[in-house]
Amino acid sequence: MAPLSFRLFSSPLICRATLDNGRNHHATDASFIRRAADLSEMSAGLTSPHPNFGCVIATPSGKVAGEGYLYAQGTKPAEALAVEAAGEFCRGSTAYLNMEPGDCHGDHTAVSALVQAGVGRVVVGIRHPLQHLRGSAIREMRSHGIEVNVLGEDVQSKVLEDARKCCLLVNAPLIHRACSRVPFSLLKYAMTLDGKIAASSGHAAWISSKLSRTRVFELRGRSDAVIVGGNTVRQDDPRLTARHGQGHTPTRIVMSQSLDLPEKANLWDVSEVSTIVATQRGARKSYQKFLASKGVEVVEFDMLNPREVMEYFHLRGYLSILWECGGTLAASAIASGVIHKVVAFIAPKIIGGSKAPSPVGELGMVEMTQALNLIDVCYEQVGPDMLVSGFLQPVPDLLPVIPSEDATFEIDPSVNPFESSIIFFYKTWDLYGSFSNFSPHPIRMPFGDDYRTWSSVEHYYQANKFVGVENPLAHDCVEKIRTAKSPEEAALVGRSKQRQQPELVRSDWEDVKIEVMYMALKCKFSTYPHLKTMLLSTAGSVLVEASPHDLFWGGGREGEGLNYLGRLLMQLRSEYLGESSVSAENTSLAV
Incomplete structure (x- = not known):
């Protein structure tokens, strides 16, 4: 018999069939990965911030059996939802994930759903951008005998490269956050055909069409915050809401060095x-002090510049920022390297004026060869306007830093900005994300005269603000919190009602809120053994909830916060360790 290599290369029929099957296989994988990426984007802006996860389960014959997407942090994983939808068709099927599952909670819910359902193969668009999560889920799935393929790691082709790019773009904010330590920033402006964002008088309403303005509201609804300069506040008096678009309403940020504001x-x-x-x-x-009396938060910086401000909001957990500022601040942000993408609405109008402002101020460039070129430029007509968008900085590709499939991730103390004796946690994708009161761990707790199951500690905590108040509006508020789809939405309902209608809040809330949180945390860590084990593993370390703006439950920006969440977790840890000591002592006596 001839050697295998000779037989393959000497038979044109076999070679052609092999190549065609490979192309078809790649085309199928690419198609379903793109579908998973599209699915993952369905929750963008509904609750924020959170990474976008989508999952499609396809049978061997190529039919979609089930699909799902992560609605928000603290909700059921996309993989679990897809498995539930597919049912018995999961066995032997292929699951397509736009991004590797991110398990920060020690329970591997997403992976377990795929393993227990009998999925035979998993195709992953990109590995998880965050180092402490990257590769973990892939190794676990392979350890259970599931074939796992990651686009671009074993086979390269144009169709797979395009599908992989979709996965990078749909989670561009998280990838930029992981690689650059600043939020993903999008500069948006509307200008006339001759490049003006206002008339010489400063009047700017309205340059673009109503359809374009609706698109802007949608952009706001997908952002964690909208940022403007002081001149925009003085000239336009904006509201910066997402009132005509889906999604949440982003935080409004004003940058003003002199505070010369109305x-x-x-x-x-x-x-x-x-x-x-x-x-x-x-x-x-x-x-x-005047702003503080209005409820506006003021944050002071030693040097007020876009880079410092973005690094600060990175620490606050923001993934995406929409810049709707004037030309001076836009130029400063571009020069600081914090703008990643530009979206420009160009109206078919001419206003003229040598002193009429343009969208980007002075950048110090004197030759056209110095101009910044956009990448991946897209053109779209929106009503009478033209929408031009593109990236100033490419979305970082994770392939060069991907470990081998057998590699394990270890924290390198040399790159850890914090002391080893202090453990910081804040967002649910942090290394100790399960310590967050927003983590996806339902608890069953007494409430009024009954026991109820709450989707998270945050759901239970917020609902307790209104328990026992004899007012139908308070009862309605409790129900809205209980049925909120995510901890973020439960917190939004509870906080806004507390601020807008303080009469609905129980009179003793300030006296009991710490006890309410402690009992909820104790229930959570007692219900889930792996969480208790994780908490006990931190013995000897100080736990700090690293929220820089929550000065009660968090540690504050410069350690000025009371860090009550961290304190309660350390108190609970001491209680558990005390029980362990007593248990060990009793065992010793029995022996």
Whole structure:
């Protein structure tokens, strides 16, 4: 018999069939991966911030058996939803994931769903961008005998490369956060055909069409925050809401070095959404007090520049920022390297004016060869306007830093900015994300005269603000919190009602809220053994909830917070360790 290599290359028929099957196989994988990416984007802006996960389960014959997407952090994984939808058709099928599952909670829910359903193969668009999660789920699935393929790692082709790019784009904010330590920033502006964002007088309403403005509301609804400069506040008095689009209402951020701002402005109304003013340290202390009296948060910086501000909001957990500022601040942000994408609405109008402002101010460029070129440019007509978008910085590709399939991730103390004796946690994708009160661990707790199951600690905590209040509106609020689809939405309902209708809040809330949180945490860690084990593994370390803006439950920006969440977890840990000591002592006596 001839050697195998000779037989393959000497038979054109076999070679052609092999190549065609390979192409078809790749085309099928690419198609379903693109579908998973599209699915994952369905929750963008509904609750924020969270990564986008989608899962499609296809039978060997190529039919979709089930699909799902992660609605928000703290909700059921996309993989589990797809398995539930597919049912018995999961066995022997292929699961397509736009991104490797991210398990920060020690329970491997997403992986377990696929394993227990009998899925035979998993195709992953990209590995998880965060290092402490990257490769973990893939190794676990392979250890259970599931064939796992990651696009671009074993086979390269144009069709697979395009599908992989879809996965990178749909989670561009998370990838940029992981690689650059600043939120993903999108600069948006509307201009006339001759490049003006306002008339010489400063009047700017309206340059673009109503359809274009609706698209802007949608962009806001997909962002964690919208940022403007002081001149925009003075000239336009914007509201910066997402009132005509789906999604949440983003935080409003104003950058003003001198705080030369009006006392009356729509942004100072924080009854529905919060406003943060970033300023130079020491600027107009009396005006800072005025803003604080309105409920506006003021954050001082030693050096007020876009890079410092974005690094700060990165620490606050923001993934995406929409810049709707004037040309001066836009130029500063571009020069600081914090703008990743540009979206420009171009209206078929000419306004003229040598002093009419343009969308980007002085960048110091004197030759056209210095101009910044956009990448992956897209063109779209929106009503009478033209929408042009593109990236100033490419979405980082994770392939060069992907470990081998047998590699394990270990924390490198040399790159850890914190001391080893202090464990920081904040968002649910952090290394100790399960310590968060937003983690996806339902608890069953007494409530009034009955026991109820709550989707998270945060659901239970927020509902307790209104328990026992004899008012139908308080009862309605409890029900809205109980049925909220995510911890983020439960928190939004509870906080907004507490701020807008304080009469609905129980009179003793400030006295009992710490006890309420402690009992909920104790129930959570007692219900889930793997969480208790994780908590006990931190013995000897200080636990700090690293929220820089929550000065009660968090540690604050510079350690000025009370860190009550971290304190309660350490108290619970001590209680468990005390029980362990007593248990060990009793065992010793029995022996």
